[in-house]
Amino acid sequence: MNAAANRPAARRAAVDKPRLLIVEDEPALVELLRYNLEQSGFEVDSTDNGERALTVIGETPPDLVLLDWMLPGLSGIELCRRLRRQPDTRNLPIVMLTARGEEHDRVRGLDAGADDYVAKPFSPVELIARVRAVLRRIRPALAEAVLIYGDLSMDLVAHRVTRDGQPIHLGPTEFRLLRHFLEHPGRVFSREQLLDSVWGRDVYVEARTVDVHIRRLRLALNRDGLTDIIRTVRAAGYSLDARRD
Numbered sequence: 001m002n003a004a005a006n007r008p009a010a011r012r013a014a015v016d017k018p019r020l021l022i023v024e025d026e027p028a029l030v031e032l033l034r035y036n037l038e039q040s041g042f043e044v045d046s047t048d049n050g051e052r053a054l055t056v057i058g059e060t061p062p063d064l065v066l067l068d069w070m071l072p073g074l075s076g077i078e079l080c081r082r083l084r085r086q087p088d089t090r091n092l093p094i095v096m097l098t099a100r101g102e103e104h105d106r107v108r109g110l111d112a113g114a115d116d117y118v119a120k121p122f123s124p125v126e127l128i129a130r131v132r133a134v135l136r137r138i139r140p141a142l143a144e145a146v147l148i149y150g151d152l153s154m155d156l157v158a159h160r161v162t163r164d165g166q167p168i169h170l171g172p173t174e175f176r177l178l179r180h181f182l183e184h185p186g187r188v189f190s191r192e193q194l195l196d197s198v199w200g201r202d203v204y205v206e207a208r209t210v211d212v213h214i215r216r217l218r219l220a221l222n223r224d225g226l227t228d229i230i231r232t233v234r235a236a237g238y239s240l241d242a243r244r245d
Ligand code: CA
Pocket: 024, 025, 026, 068, 069, 070, 071
C-alpha cells in the first residue's frame, strides 16, 4: 500500500464529508478502500450485494457509489442501469470497479451510465483521485479547493503547489497544465488535446511547445529524487500517473 494514500486530506474546504457507498463482495478490498477513503476525508458505507445497495441508496442516498462489476445476484452493470432509470438516482455519480480491463468492457460500463471506470488492480491513490475528479465534475459543491494526487497537492485558492510537503514553484502555463492533469488523473492526453484544453482552441501554438512545458513541469515536480509522476505514453501523449510499471 502506498504511504501517500494514507495521508489525510486535512485541508478540504467543504465542511461536510462526502458520503460514499461501496458495493463490493470482496471483504479485503472493502476494508482497503474503506481505510484509505476514510483517511482521505470520506464517510464510507458498504454492502456486498446489489439488491441491498438499492435499499441503502433509497434510504440514505450517498454522494457517490463505488460499484463492483462482478457481484453475486444483481450484477454491478445491471444495478448501474437500474439506478440510471430511476429519476431520483439518475444523476447519482457512479464509479465502476472491475477486474475486466478490456476496452469494450470499459465502453459497456460507460454505456450503462457509469461516470468513470477503474480496472483492478488499482492503487488507492489512483482510485481516490478518480473519485474526487468525478465528484468535482458532477457535484462541484462537494469539490475541494485543494486537488490532491498522492504526495502532490494544489491549492486552487492560494495558487500553491506542494509535493511531499515542499513548495513547488510553477509558471502560469505549468500551473494550468498540472491542474488539467490533476482534474483527470490517469487519463492520457495527446499534445493536441492538451493544447485545446490548456492553451485554448483559438491560440496557435506548435505541438512541440507542449513538450517544452511538460519538461519544465517535470523539472519542477521531480526534485530531490522524487519519482516522475508525469508519464510519457509513446505515440499517444502524457498522463499524470503515480504507478510504476
Ligand atoms: Ca466482485
